[in-house]
Structures are given as structure tokens and as C-alpha cells.
Amino acid sequence: EVQLVESGGGLVQPGGSLRLSCAASGFTFSSYAMTWVRQAPGKGLEWVSAISGSAHSTYYADSVKGRFTFSRDNSKNTLSLQMNSLRAEDTAIYYCAKDQSSYGFSYYFDYWGQGTLVTVSS
Amino acid sequence: EIVLTQSPATLSLSPGERATLSCRASQSVSSSLAWYQQKPGQAPRLLIYDASHRATGIPARFSGSGSGTDFTLTISGLAPEDFAVYYCQQRSNWPRTFGQGTKVEIK
Numbered sequence: 001e002v003q004l005v006e007s008g009g010g011l012v013q014p015g016g017s018l019r020l021s022c023a024a025s026g027f028t029f030s031s032y033a034m035t036w037v038r039q040a041p042g043k044g045l046e047w048v049s050a051i052s053g054s055a056h057s058t059y060y061a062d063s064v065k066g067r068f069t070f071s072r073d074n075s076k077n078t079l080s081l082q083m084n085s086l087r088a089e090d091t092a093i094y095y096c097a098k099d100q101s102s103y104g105f106s107y108y109f110d111y112w113g114q115g116t117l118v119t120v121s122s
Numbered sequence: 123e124i125v126l127t128q129s130p131a132t133l134s135l136s137p138g139e140r141a142t143l144s145c146r147a148s149q150s151v152s153s154s155l156a157w158y159q160q161k162p163g164q165a166p167r168l169l170i171y172d173a174s175h176r177a178t179g180i181p182a183r184f185s186g187s188g189s190g191t192d193f194t195l196t197i198s199g200l201a202p203e204d205f206a207v208y209y210c211q212q213r214s215n216w217p218r219t220f221g222q223g224t225k226v227e228i229k
Binding site: 112115 | 123154156158160165166167168171172177178209211213216217218219220221222223
């Protein structure tokens with residue numbers, strides 16, 4: 001059974017940093033690209049970042065480029081999202097999501113974690 | 123960035139009725155479009171990929187159509203569990219983008 005479990009969310013002051021993690025199980029982790037999607041309270045979905053299965057390639061939304069870094073450890077089946085210079089508008093539930101197909105790169109997402117809430121406020 | 127515009131924002135229907143949701147892209151995405159369903163407090167669920175292919179385990183009452191810039195999600199007869207928010211998403215260009223969502227509510 002595929003499982004994705006996010007952790008690391010919490011309350012942080014503007015300008016601060018936070019590191020999110022996502023633990024994956026139930027599939028051949030290194031074969032799949034992975035993606036972070038966020039959702040501000042009461043709002044829609046926003047694609048944030050993606051990483052290839054090999055970790056050689058990453059893409060970011062303009063809204064987070066230069067502030068967020070997406071990495072993965074295929075030996076531990078884990079993802080990390082390092083978030084720096086946080087702003088109030090980064091407040092959201094952050095979901096990690098698995099690509100539906102092993103040949104895709106942030107194509108479509110067939111499994112999602114339960115999400116972790118990040119609140120940026122003073 | 124490709125902008126996806128969904129309409130209507132809210133659809134008020136009764137169980138058993140047909141729902142037709144629209145997603146329009148600011149430029150062609152070919153058939154590289156998906157639909158997701160999200161219920162309150164839950165993660166999104168993949169319904170349709172590549173515009174018209176149902177994901178694993180999705181009931182046949184859900185169907186997708188379209189290509190280029192205009193796409194439609196049809197729910198042929200609304201079941202009580204189908205009242206939710208629906209999002210489209212493109213994978214044609216970076217960054218990937220989602221539409222703003224259509225809420226299907228009980229009339």
C-alpha cells in the first residue's frame with residue numbers, strides 16, 4: 001500500500017525557515033518523480049515544486065524560486081522541502097504527491113499525503 | 123505560465139442530475155490535462171488523466187473530454203459522495219498549474 005506521510009509543519013515568523021519532510025513507502029521510490037502542492041486556507045491548489053526520481057532535476061514555482069529547495073534521499077525513501085525567507089503568503093497545507101507513472105515528471109498525482117500545515121505569522 | 127480557468131465557480135445540483143464542469147487553458151495543452159476531486163479535510167483524488175482516461179478505481183459516471191484549450195468533466199448522475207470541489211491541472215508546461223476549482227454543491 002502506497003503511503004506518504006508529511007511532517008515538519010508549524011508556526012514560524014516571517015523571514016524564518018522551516019523544513020518539511022515526506023516519508024514514502026509501498027512503491028519503488030527512486031523510480032518516481034515527486035511533487036509538493038500547497039493549499040492556502042480556504043483556497044485552491046498551487047503546484048510548488050517537483051523533483052525527478054534520480055534527484056538530478058528540480059523545478060519550482062516562481063513564487064518560491066530562490067527560497068525553497070526540494071531534495072530527496074532515495075536510500076531512506078524521504079523527501080525534504082527546505083523553506084527559507086518565509087512570507088505570510090506561504091501559509092498553507094503542504095502536500096507531497098507521487099507521480100502516477102514512472103516515466104512522468106510531475107505529470108499527474110495518484111497518491112497524496114495527508115498534508116502538513118505551515119503558518120507564517122508574527 | 124498556463125492559466126486554467128474553471129467554470130462555473132459553483133454548480134448547484136440535485137443527486138442524480140448530470141454535472142458538466144469546464145476548464146479552459148490560456149494556451150493549448152494538447153491532451154495533457156487531469157481532473158481531481160477534493161472533499162473537505164481530505165487530499166485531492168485523481169479522477170481523469172490525459173483529458174479522458176479514468177484513473178484506477180474511478181466510477182464510470184465520471185468522464186472527461188476535450189483537447190487543446192477546452193476541456194469538460196462530466197458526472198453522468200451525481201451520487202451523494204460526488205458533492206465536492208473539482209480541479210483541473212495541466213502538465214504540458216512548467217510550472218504545472220491548477221484551475222481555481224469548481225464547487226459542486228447540493229441544491
